[in-house]
Amino acid sequence: MTDNSVSGAARGACLCRSVQFKAGFPTLFCCHCHCTMCRRAHGAAYVTWVGVPVEQWRVTAGAELLRSYESSDHGRRMFCGNCGSTLCYESSHHPERIDVALANFYEPIDRAPEFHVFFSDRTPWTSIGDELMKLGGESGFEPV
Ligand SMILES: [Zn+2]
Numbered sequence: 001m002t003d004n005s006v007s008g009a010a011r012g013a014c015l016c017r018s019v020q021f022k023a024g025f026p027t028l029f030c031c032h033c034h035c036t037m038c039r040r041a042h043g044a045a046y047v048t049w050v051g052v053p054v055e056q057w058r059v060t061a062g063a064e065l066l067r068s069y070e071s072s073d074h075g076r077r078m079f080c081g082n083c084g085s086t087l088c089y090e091s092s093h094h095p096e097r098i099d100v101a102l103a104n105f106y107e108p109i110d111r112a113p114e115f116h117v118f119f120s121d122r123t124p125w126t127s128i129g130d131e132l133m134k135l136g137g138e139s140g141f142e143p144v
């Protein structure tokens with residue numbers, strides 16, 4: 001598949017701009033994740049993820065700087081070896097897609113955030129006032 005076979009795309013980069021990437025549209029979803037692993041990995045109250053089919057994902061520069069870390073028995077997180085920006089997540093539970101941190105895009109994607117996951121695990125200092133669906137509970141994906 002060549003880059004021009006997707007109808008639209010958004011580009012992004014890490015903080016030092018060494019790692020550059022591109023995600024082709026349509027993306028699969030966009031959600032806020034409040035799980036403890038995302039929070040620690042990104043040093044943030046929650047992480048906003050964009051699901052991208054792997055065949056629509058390209059690292060266009062700095063691939064040699066991409067480092068990864070096994071954050072669970074099924075998941076791997078990728079970050080820039082130079083600046084440490086946490087960029088993406090892949091899981092053996094859904095090998096057909098890669099989750100990319102929305103904050104690292106510098107061009108708009110094809111959708112707005114749609115729901116929250118692991119909402120029950122949010123920090124007590126996180127206040128959310130939006131009308132989006134909140135999923136949480138034991139699995140992180142049940143209506144709460
Ligand atoms: Zn970097």
Ligand SMILES: [Zn+2]
Binds near residue numbers: 034035036038
């Ligand atoms: Zn998470």
